[in-house]
Every structure is written in C-alpha cells, then in structure tokens.
Amino acid sequence: MSNEPNVIEVSGLSKRFGDKTVVDDFAISVPKGAIYGFLGPNGSGKTTTIRMLCGLLTPDAGSGSCLGFDILRQSDLIKEHVGYMTQKFSLYSDLTIRENLDFMARMYKVPNRRQKVDEALKDLGLHNRSSQLAGELSGGWKQRLALAACLLHKPDLLLLDEPTAGVDPKARRDFWDEIRRLSDNGVTVLVSTHYMDEAIQCHNIAYIAYGQKLIDGPATAIPDMVGLHTWRVEGPDLAELEQTLKGLDGVEQVARFGSALHVSGTDREALRRAVEPLLKNTAWQWTEQPAGLEEVFIHLMAGSTDNFAGAEA
C-alpha cells in the first residue's frame, strides 16, 4: 500500500430496485494495493455495490471516483482499467483455456495478443492444460481461468465477486496466494467472500447487511472496534450449557464453533460474572480469548434490522 490517492472513494451510494432499497447511503475509501473484503449475508447488496463501483450500474444517489474517474460520468474509462470477475463462470465451456483467453484478449483489444495469452497461461499455471476445454475443468481451475481472463488487459483494480465459492480449500489457498501476489505488485483488489479464513487475509473489511454498511476498517482492528469479549468453552453437554448461558445477564451471544462454544458480550465484567460460577466445574475447559471476526459479524447481524422483509412480503 502507498500514499497515493485512494483507488475508490465514494459516498452516499444508493440503489433501489422497485420499492426495495438494496444499497443505502454506502461510502468506502479503498487505498491503492489494498485487499479489501466485502462481507455480509446473501442479498445484502455486495454485488450491486461492486457493479455501481465499476460503472455497470448507475446509482440512484451518491457520487465518487474509481481509479480517478467519476463513477457517474466516466464509466467507460473505469471499465477499461478494471478486471471484474462475476459470481457465475461466464467463459465459454466449449472453448479451450487458450481459446477463451485469446477471445478475451481480442475483446479487450490487448496488444501483442499471442504473447499476452502465453504470459497469462504461465502466470496462472494454466500452460500445461491450455488445450483442455473450459467446461471440463474443476471448480478451482475454472476460477483460475476466469482470473487469468480478467487480468489480460493488466487492470489496476480487480473486483472479485465471491471468486472461490464452492472451491476446495487447496484451490482456495492457491487462489489467495495469487491475490496476495497481485496486491504486492500494486493491484488493488476488492473481493466479496463468505469465508472467514479469507476475510482475515484482507487488509480491510466492510461488513454489509440489508444494504447498509455496518462497519469497516482494518481486518485486525474490527473486533476491538466492536468491543466484543469472548470466552471459549469445550467439554460435555454443550447443548445444555448453551441454553443455560443464553439466559444469563452479560451473555449477549452464544455460538457453536466446532467442538466449542464461544460466549460473547460487550461488557467484559458482566460476562466474567456470568461465566465465573461455571468455571468451577472442571469438566469444562474455559479460556478467555479475543473475539474473532466470525462472532463479531454474528453480533453485528443480530443488532441490525431486516429492512428487506417488509418489501419482500
């Protein structure tokens, strides 16, 4: 990251579909070279926001710039400098990897097309399977091909909409190695994801629910910004313990994490008073620990209202 102007700087962005406000007064500043994560439940407006940022969708209100271009008046220039990977695989299944990349390079009028396609195949580790049909690739390789395609014109900004949905953990790790490499080379990456292991790899995070940004900031600072405290407990009869804990003053949230419960609250002392009598039972192992992103997001969601529910009905 650098001291250069922000790559994205927008405020007041709103979008309505019918009588439903799906993005409401959204603002964001994205520094150059950042990996910026968009998190939030399904239908919270992440894709709609991404589409407004790159000029594919006109906001009903709001203003700002993307890569120094005005999002309302210079959307064509924005599109030239942005690589956008949509949620759905949108390349041609009956073309080979090389043919797909060649086609994309023609569309973007990439100079030295053959050489750029060769480079893209090599950079993304696709050269050994360049003559394989895209439709026959596994999910992970499809995503890699889609990434290669949107990098062909050397964009300064990558907008990745759930790029690793349904992809196995190894392929997801490889994909994120690539994202980090791009960010190290100065490419700014805005990426939406539902995976917490990916969220913690972002420099910054915006959490969006029901069209509204609930929080944004450095990923490492978000738990402190929310001020949530957590105790982790492992041991027998967790379902019963969960019910007991839920009724206690100071306990605002109890969530299952694998073989443990995470018990959280915003008043650290009140939370301690709640769990203190239970610490004596040595069947359970209790540890006070910093709140993680996942419980923070559960907490934020619990405090927000579903303004879509009425409209849907």
Ligand SMILES: Nc1ncnc2c1ncn2[C@@H]1O[C@H](COP(=O)(O)OP(=O)(O)OP(=O)(O)O)[C@@H](O)[C@H]1O
């Ligand atoms: N073209 C459209 N017309 C009408 N409603 C739309 C349109 N596009 C999106 N929506 C609605 O806007 C809301 C936000 O959708 P959006 O795809 O932006 O959410 P999202 O956060 O990206 O969701 P997901 O995590 O499931 O991808 C949803 O309720 C969706 O149904």
